[in-house]
Amino acid sequence: MKALHKIISSIKPHFEEGGKLAKFWVVFDSLETFTFTPGHVTKNGSHIRDGIDLKRTMFFVIVALLPALLFGTWNIGDQYFASTGESADFLAKMMIGAVKVVPLIVVSYGVGLGIEFFFAAKRGHGINEGFLVSGMLIPLIMPVDVPLWMVAVAVAFAVIIGKEVFGGTGMNIVNIALTSRAFLFFAYPKQMSGEIWIHDVAASKGGGLLVDGTTGATALGYLASTVGEVVDTPAVQGVMNMFEAGGMFSLHNCLLGTIPGSIGETSVIAILLGAVILIVTGIGSWRIMASFLVGGLVMGLIFNLLGLNGFMTLGPLHQIVIGGFMFGMVFMATDPVTAATTNTGKLIYGFLGGFFSIMIRVFNPAYPEGVMMAVLFMNVMAPMIDHYVLQANINRRQKRLQNI
Amino acid sequence: MSRIQRIRKGADIRLEGRPADTVSEAPSAHVYAVKPPDFIGVVTKLAVRVGDNVKAGSTLFYDKKTPSVKYSSPVAGTIKDIVRGAKRRILAIEIEADSENSYCDFGVLDVSKSNRDQILSRVLESGMFPFFRQRPFDVVANPDDLPRSIHVSAFDSSPLAASTFVALDGRLADFQIGIDALTKLAGEGGVHLGLRSSDTTLAGVKNCRVTYFEGPHPAGNVGVQIHHTAPLNKGVVVWTISPQDVANLGTLLKSGKYIPSRVVACGGSECKNPQHVLTLSGASISSIVDVPSKAHNGDEVRVISGSPLTGDQVSKDGYLGAYHSAIALLPEGHDPKFLLTTGWLGLGLDRFSLSKSFLTWLMPKRSEWVLDTNMGGEERAFVVTGQYEKVFPMDIYPVHLIKSIIVNDIDSMEKLGIYEVAPEDFALCEYGCTSKIPVQKIVREGLDNLRNELG
Helix, strand or coil: CHHHHHHHHHHHHHHHCCCHHHHHHHHCCCCCCHEEECCCEECCCCCCCCCCHHHHHHHHHHHHHHHHHHHHHHHHHHHHHHHHHHCCCCHHHHHHHHHHHHHHHHHHHHHHHHHHHHHHHHCCCCCHHHHHHHHHHHHHCCCCCCCHHHHHHHHHHCCCCHHHCCCCCCCCCCCCHHHHHHHHHHCCCCCCCCCCCCCCHHHHHCCCCCCCCCCCCCCHHHHHHCCCCCCHHHHHHHHCCCCCCCCCCCCCHHHHHCCCCCCCCHHCCCCCCCHHHHHHHCCCHHHHHCCCHHHHHHHHHHHHCCCCCCCHHHCCCHHHHHHCCHHHHHHHHHCCCCCCCCCHCCCCCCCCHHHHHHHHHHHHCCCCCCCCHHHHHHHHHHHHHHHHHHHHHHHHHHHHHHCC | CCCECCCCCCCCEEEEECCCCCEEECCCCCCCEEEEHCCCCCCCEEEECCEEEEEECCEEEEHHHHHHHHEEECCCEEEEEEEECCHHCCCEHHHHHHHCCCCCCCCCCCCCHHHHHHHHHHHHHHCHHCEEEEEEECCECCCCCCCEEEEEECCCCCCCCHHHHCCCCCCHHHHHHHHHHHHHHCCCCCEEEECCCCCCCCCCCCCCEEEECCCCCCCCHHHCCCCCHHHCCCCCCCEEECHHHHHHHHHHHHCCCCCCCCEEEECCCCCCCCEEEEEEEEHHHHHHHHCCCCCCECCCCEEEEEECCCCCCEECCEEECCCCEEEEEECCCCEEEECCCCCCCCCCCCCCCCCCCCCCHHHHCHHHCCCCEEECCCCCCCCCCCCHHCCCCCCCCCCHHHHHCCCCHHHHHHCHHHHHHHHHHHHHHHCCCCCCCCHHHHHHHHHHHHCCCCC
């Protein structure tokens, strides 16, 4: 590895001040520190340091995302062939998926990192690794047939307005990936609903290739149609039957993830694999995940007991395995920058996040993605939760001191 | 009157080269130094000039703001040099030792028959007083204060620390005299002694409140012990002193001689003969330990006066810090680390980490680690949360306190508990920080700013 380091050192002067490529110092620096942890040594204070850094932390989040990414890629193909009624092998399904997913990832990273490099160069600091995760999260919460230009616009919006105007990594109020999704949701509502959840479903329909009964709607889309209807009408019963055993959205299928939806959100098993990685390494907060789960189950249970419409009659366990609930719980709510920062606060934040996720999706069918709204809302509320937790600590300490 | 306090949060970093429980006497050094920057908060006013002859206990300088606080020479000799830095700040007063040591005679004082003023003036006059530090602010104590209580942590839980058991061997009588003197100096809160439950050497000490502490570092930090026995609020002042200085205080009152003796733990992976060495405060490093010219990894050797977590970097021909009872020799880490082998993507079997993303947590608890001084990454914005809390055993939110210091929000600092903390309490936070934030430096600056602000 000495040889590689020699090569890097030899081209370094070009990028340093006065060099021909000094403008691209940030790019060079980020690549250099990517390959070699620099030989910086401590001064005073703690002379020895942990090997953990932001690169490693972010890398583990990406590893945790891989199961969802790989399953999502396969599922794109699976859903496509299911909708046309063709049978296809694993490789063919992965190919169809890869053709859709790879450009999304490229656009997301390309636009996002481009903007990051620009701001880092302007502000004169190194690249913060945060976008490595955001850039991977964004494709995973997109519908498969979202136009690439829309993704590019959404990423640019999220990085500039969501992050850089607040001062960059670590300073943002709301989750970057969800900001991009929310941007698309509100700016292009027409394009973000309907026949985009299964690849080429509109074309298949036009060509008369679509298997009977396939509409390309997601579980939440179907359920939203039951809100405001009487429970025992045939239409509602038809929808609810899809959630019974053997139906399209049976508990089994939802756990496995062989249903239409955003690319990475469908498979509960793949997401939970990621959750295990995050919890074992301590990188994702188990407090947030656990309380988020409990919050969702509690709200689901309350609705289930009320049973006022078809959506509410769905069991709490079924509620949390459809839509983006699991993905939001593991990868969105746990974003350390935008979540509550105190341990007690995390429990409250997670619980309310899960609670509101289910509440929003059931109460307001116009926002089927309740998780997105709930997490963004809780992001905004997180500083307030922390404020009260800190205030309690301050009061407790003052009281304790008076008691001596 | 003893109780057991369990500390759950924290971590023991087991470094290779732990000093053996043997004490060897260091050859008396040719040159000693007293370094004013060791004493935080002091404004140096010199009392000697180059070429002056001094005895052990002669005043070298005093504090301009409180002239009664005197700083004495550890040995008899001639003032060799007064080292100055930027803005003529005095960095060190070097004393070339005479072959025969002679002492200022401060007279014998029977503690049981003396009152507070008599003991205090003896302590001030002899130069023993600067070894008292105060909370809040972690600075040299102010003799005009009546401290609510005086706290002594009788064990050091930091890596490669000196063993009190070894250091106080044979000095129990002096230690008891020292504790008796402290009870006279302390206010209504009395004297608190923090012990390890496994260590019975000091179990018989009288006239103080003993608390046994169990658990990992920083259980031995006096600040953590104060927090769990008699916490501080705004306006309350307590003093702290190290166990070896308690014994030195006893020696002073018993014999009338100022002898700032130090049993120093010499350790670290680059130390050929890790053991305890008996010497004096301010002795030259070269008289205490052999520093190899190259570390095992081919890099230079870092000489640390004090603990690897909190100490000061000194040169090979430097001197032991006033408050330090350890010298650690560690390899420098100037070599860039390739990402897949030892860098940020490595398995991490070679590097002790508080993060479970390294596999070190699967290794046996008894393993000892060789750590170099590499930063292990670059400084980044605060991103990860919940990390500091795991190694900060106080009912204080460390990250929020640090953020309030960074923005210099005095009101928040006070409320969040800055009066209870010292930089050393944050050493493990700094060690394990993902974003490589210089936490101890921030806390020190915060304490200094607050102290200036309050006048």
